[in-house]
Amino acid sequence: xxxxxxxxxxxxxxxxxxxxxxxxxxxxxxxxxxxxxxxxxxxxxxxxxxxxxxxxxxxxxxxxxxxxxxxxxxxxxxxxxxxxxxxxxxxxxxxxxxxxxxxxxxxxxxxxxxxxxxxxxxxxxxxxxxxxxxxxxxxxxxxxxxxxxxxxxxxxx
Amino acid sequence: xxxxxxxxxxxxxxxxxxxxxxxxxxxxxxxxxxxxxxxxxxxxxxxxxxxxxxxxxxxxxxxxxxxxxxxxxxxxxxxxxxxxxxxxxxxxxxxxxxxxxxxxxxxxxxxxxxxxxxxxxxxxxxxxxxxxxxxxxxxxxxxxxxxxxxxxxxxxxxxxxxxxxxxxxxxxxxxxxxxxxxxxxxxxxxxxxxxxxxxxxxxxxxxxxxxxxxxxxxxxxxxxxxxxxxxxxxxxxxxxxxxxxxxxxxxxxxxxxxxxxxxxxxxxxxxxxxxxxxxxxxxxxxxxxxxxxxxxxxxxxxxxxxxxxxxxxxxxxxxxxxxxxxxxxxxxxxxxxxxxxxxxxxxxxxxxxxxxxxxxxxxxxxxxxxxxxxxxxxxxxxxxxxxxxxxxxxxxxxxxxxxxxxxxxxxxxxxxxxxxxxxxxxxxxxxxxxxxxxxxxxxxxxxxxxxxxxxxxxxxxxxxxxxxxxxxxxxxxxxxxxxxxxxxxxxxxxxxxxxxx
Numbered sequence: 154x155x156x157x158x159x160x161x162x163x164x165x166x167x168x169x170x171x172x173x174x175x176x177x178x179x180x181x182x183x184x185x186x187x188x189x190x191x192x193x194x195x196x197x198x199x200x201x202x203x204x205x206x207x208x209x210x211x212x213x214x215x216x217x218x219x220x221x222x223x224x225x226x227x228x229x230x231x232x233x234x235x236x237x238x239x240x241x242x243x244x245x246x247x248x249x250x251x252x253x254x255x256x257x258x259x260x261x262x263x264x265x266x267x268x269x270x271x272x273x274x275x276x277x278x279x280x281x282x283x284x285x286x287x288x289x290x291x292x293x294x295x296x297x298x299x300x301x302x303x304x305x306x307x308x309x310x
Numbered sequence: 311x312x313x314x315x316x317x318x319x320x321x322x323x324x325x326x327x328x329x330x331x332x333x334x335x336x337x338x339x340x341x342x343x344x345x346x347x348x349x350x351x352x353x354x355x356x357x358x359x360x361x362x363x364x365x366x367x368x369x370x371x372x373x374x375x376x377x378x379x380x381x382x383x384x385x386x387x388x389x390x391x392x393x394x395x396x397x398x399x400x401x402x403x404x405x406x407x408x409x410x411x412x413x414x415x416x417x418x419x420x421x422x423x424x425x426x427x428x429x430x431x432x433x434x435x436x437x438x439x440x441x442x443x444x445x446x447x448x449x450x451x452x453x454x455x456x457x458x459x460x461x462x463x464x465x466x467x468x469x470x471x472x473x474x475x476x477x478x479x480x481x482x483x484x485x486x487x488x489x490x491x492x493x494x495x496x497x498x499x500x501x502x503x504x505x506x507x508x509x510x511x512x513x514x515x516x517x518x519x520x521x522x523x524x525x526x527x528x529x530x531x532x533x534x535x536x537x538x539x540x541x542x543x544x545x546x547x548x549x550x551x552x553x554x555x556x557x558x559x560x561x562x563x564x565x566x567x568x569x570x571x572x573x574x575x576x577x578x579x580x581x582x583x584x585x586x587x588x589x590x591x592x593x594x595x596x597x598x599x600x601x602x603x604x605x606x607x608x609x610x611x612x613x614x615x616x617x618x619x620x621x622x623x624x625x626x627x628x629x630x631x632x633x634x635x636x637x638x639x640x641x642x643x644x645x646x647x648x649x650x651x652x653x654x655x656x657x658x659x660x661x662x663x664x665x666x667x668x669x670x671x672x673x674x675x676x677x678x679x680x681x682x683x684x685x686x687x688x689x690x691x692x693x694x695x696x697x698x699x700x701x702x703x704x705x706x707x708x709x710x711x712x713x714x715x716x717x718x719x720x721x722x723x724x725x726x727x728x729x730x731x732x733x734x735x736x737x738x739x740x741x742x743x744x745x746x747x748x749x750x751x752x753x754x755x756x757x758x759x760x761x762x763x764x765x766x767x768x769x770x771x772x773x774x775x776x777x778x779x780x781x782x783x784x785x786x787x788x789x790x791x792x793x794x795x796x797x798x799x800x801x802x803x804x805x806x807x808x809x810x811x
C-alpha cells in the first residue's frame with residue numbers, strides 16, 4: 154500500500170501539531186530556562202517543516218501518479234489476508250496467553266501460519282508442536298522465564 | 311593496559327562465554343545464509359536472550375552474530391544470485407558468474423578468506439584508535455557531545471540516503487519516541503497517556519524486535535516465499551587458491567579494508583555502503599575494469615574485505631561516543647546501556663576490561679569464521695533449501711516470546727506489534743527504518759546534552775558554538791546538512807527542467 158506523499162505530509166503535520174499541543178504546558182518544576190517542553194517543541198517544529206516539504210512534493214506528484222498506489226501484493230486478496238494474519242496472531246497471543254497458556258497458544262498460532270503458507274496439514278501440526286516445545290524450553294528451562302501454563306498447569310515441569 | 315587485557319582474556323576464555331560465541335556464530339552463519347533474513351534481524355532477535363546474560367557474553371553474542379551474518383550473506387549471493395544481506399549486493403554479479411562457470415568454491419573462498427582478513431584489519435584499527443580517541447574526548451563537555459551526536463544523526467540522515475527528507479522524518483519520529491516517559495533532564499513524565507507502563511519510556515527490546523523481525527515477517531507474508539533453487543550441488547576445496555590471490559591482489563585487500571573501516575567509522579553508513587564504494591573503487595583503479603561483473607576476483611576481494619572491516623569500524627564511534635554507525639551497532643548500544651555499560655570515553659577508564667574483552671571477541675569471532683565458515687559453505691546448498699514459509703512463523707513466535715520475556719509483560723508484546731506495523735508501513739512508503747532506531751537510542755542523550763549546554767550558557771544559543779572543538783564540529787555538521795539540501799534542490803530543479811523540455 155503506497156500512499157502519495159501528500160497523505161504522509163498531512164499525517165506528520167498532524168502528529169507535529171499534537172506533539173506541540175501536548176508538550177506546550179508541561180510543568181517546569183525546577184524553573185530552568187529550558188524546561189521539559191523545550192526539546193519536544195523544537196522536534197515538533199522540525200517535523201512540521203519536513204512534513205510540509207513532503208506534502209508539497211507530494212502535491213507536485215499528484216499529476217504523475219495515483220493518490221494511493223497498490224503494491225502488487227495488495228491486489229491479491231490472499232496476500233492481504235496473509236499479511237493480516239501477523240497482527241491477528243500477535244493479538245491472539247496477547248488476549249489468550251494467560252488463559253490458554255503458552256504451549257497451546259503458540260501451537261495454534263504456528264499451525265494457522267503454516268497452513269497459510271501451504272504447508273501440508275500433518276507437517277504443520279508436527280512442526281508447530283516441535284517449534285513451540287523448543288522455544289518453550291529455551292525461555293522456560295534455559296532462561297527461567299515464567300511462561301504461562303494455562304490448563305496444562307498440572308503438567309508443569 | 312596489559313593487565314586489563316589479561317583480565318579481559320580471562321573473561322573471554324570462560325567456558326560459558328566461549329559457548330555463547332560458538333552458538334551465536336553458528337546462528338549468525340545460518341541466518342545470514344538464508345535470503346530474506348538480514349544480519350540486522352538476526353541481531354535484533356538475539357537481544358531478548360542477551361537480556362539474561364552478563365555483559366561480556368551478551369555483547370559477545372551481538373558481535374559474533376553480526377560478523378558471521380555479514381560474511382554468510384555472500385553465500386546465497388554466490389549460489390542463487392540473491393544476496394543474503396544487503397552488504398553482499400554489490401558484488402553478487404561477479405560471484406554468481408563464478409558459480410555459473412562451475413567455480414563456486416572460488417567465489418565462496420574469496421568471500422570467507424578476505425572477510426576474515428578485512429575483519430581483522432578493522433579490529434586492529436579499532437583496538438588502536440578507539441582508546442586514543444577516547445583519551446582525547448575525555449575533556450569534552452556537553453556542548454562537544456551535543457555536536458558529536460548531531461554529527462552522527464546528520465550523517466545518518468544526509469549521507470548516502472536516497473531520500474534525505476524521508477530519512478529526516480524517520481529520525482524525528484525516532485527522537486519523538488525517545489521523549490516518551492520520565493527519562494529526561496527534568497524527570498517529568500511526558501506523553502505517557504497516564505499509563506504506568508509508559509513511565510519508563512518505550513522499551514527498547516520489543517521495539518527493535520518489532521521493527522526488524524516482525525516487519526520482516528509481514529513483508530514475507532506478502533511475497534511468495536518459495537525456496538529458491540541452487541544451480542550447483544557440489545562445492546570444491548575452498549581455500550585452494552586463496553594464498554595465491556592474496557599475493558596477487560595485496561593492494562586491493564588493504565585498500566578495501568581501509569576504506570571499509572573509514573566508512574564504518576562514519577556514522578550512518580554501514581557494511582552495504584562500504585561494499586558498494588569499495589567495489590566501485592576497485593573497478594576504477596583496476597587494470598582490467600572490463601572484466602568486472604563477469605566473474606572476476608578483484609572486486610570481490612576488495613568489497614568482501616571492505617564490508618567486514620566496516621563492522622569493526624562502526625564500533626569506534628559506538629564505543630567512544632555512543633553513536634551508532636549503523637542499525638546493528640544501534641542495537642548493540644541498546645544492549646550496552648541495558649547492561650549498565652553506557653558507551654562514552656569514560657568506559658575506557660571505568661570499564662577497560664569489558665572493552666578489551668569486546669576487542670578480543672572480535673578477534674576470536676573473525677578467527678572462528680575460518681572453520682565455521684568452511685563448514686557452512688559445505689552444507690550451504692542444504693541450508694538454502696530450508697523454506698522461508700516454515701521459518702517465518704517460527705521467527706514471529708520467537709519475536710512474541712522474546713518481547714514478553716524481558717518484563718513478563720503482554721504490554722511489551724503489543725509494543726512489538728505496534729513497531730512492527732509502523733516499520734512495515736514506513737518501508738512500504740520508502741521511509742528508511744534505521745534512522746528511527748538511531749533517533750530512539752540517541753534521543754535522550756541529545757536532549758540531555760542540549761539542555762545541559764543551554765543551562766550552562768543561561769539559555770543563549772551562542773553557548774553551543776563558543777568552544778573551539780564544538781565550533782568545528784558544528785561547522786562540519788551544518789556543512790553536511792547544507793550541502794545535502796543544496797544538492798537535492800539542484801537535482802530536483804534539473805529534473806524539472808528535463809521534464810519541461
